[in-house]
Amino acid sequence: MNRRASLPGADELFRTTEGGGRGRAAREPEREQPRGSTTRDEGPPEASGRVKHDQKITVYLTAQELLDLEQARLQLRAEFDISVDRGRIVREGVAELLSDLHERGPDAAIVRRLS
Numbered sequence: 001m002n003r004r005a006s007l008p009g010a011d012e013l014f015r016t017t018e019g020g021g022r023g024r025a026a027r028e029p030e031r032e033q034p035r036g037s038t039t040r041d042e043g044p045p046e047a048s049g050r051v052k053h054d055q056k057i058t059v060y061l062t063a064q065e066l067l068d069l070e071q072a073r074l075q076l077r078a079e080f081d082i083s084v085d086r087g088r089i090v091r092e093g094v095a096e097l098l099s100d101l102h103e104r105g106p107d108a109a110i111v112r113r114l115s
Contacts (some may be wrong), residue, residue, distance in 0.1 A: 046095050059090070 061069070069086050076082040076089070101108040 047100075 003043060064096060069089065073084065073086055097108075097110050100111055105111075
């Protein structure tokens, strides 16, 4: 009986998320750019919605902030029949914030909040 754990191979551990690399990502067809990948000259950005996201950030929240986010998710589901995950809510919030900054500049809400 073999007691060794089965671990992923190097191709899975070191696969790239771009088109040219080893592993599964190299075999996947290239996808369209998400809607949120606009440049500054094209107008305000929009949330990317339900697409495969190749980039990731880590955001630390307080317990209360996480609870508020989860309650917002449940409220969207119960009152408006909108079933979304927390990540989608966060991406929509970021898109709204960036749009406001793009349109209002120094009068944007994020400028006031961070000043």
